[in-house]
Amino acid sequence: MYTKTCSRCYRPSFRSSKQGKWNCPICNHNLATFRARDAGEAYPSSLQKKYPIPQQSESHSNTTFDTYI
Numbered sequence: 001m002y003t004k005t006c007s008r009c010y011r012p013s014f015r016s017s018k019q020g021k022w023n024c025p026i027c028n029h030n031l032a033t034f035r036a037r038d039a040g041e042a043y044p045s046s047l048q049k050k051y052p053i054p055q056q057s058e059s060h061s062n063t064t065f066d067t068y069i
C-alpha cells in the first residue's frame, strides 16, 4: 500500500501500486509527479490501531484490577 498527500487539498490518498496514473480522489489533482510513500511508514499509528498488539496481558494476569481503577 502506498500513499501520497495531495498538494492542493492536503488529503492523503492510497493505492496498492505506485505505478501509473494517480489522481487525487478528493479534488482530482494529478499526483503522478509526487513521490509515493509506503503507507505503513507514513501512518504507523493508524496501522497499530487497526491491528492492536496485546501488551503484557500474560505477565499482568495475576495482579488485581485495583491498580487500574
Ligand SMILES: [Zn+2]
Pocket (backbone or CB within 6 Å): 006, 007, 008, 009, 010, 011, 024, 025, 026, 027, 028, 029
Ligand atoms: Zn486533492
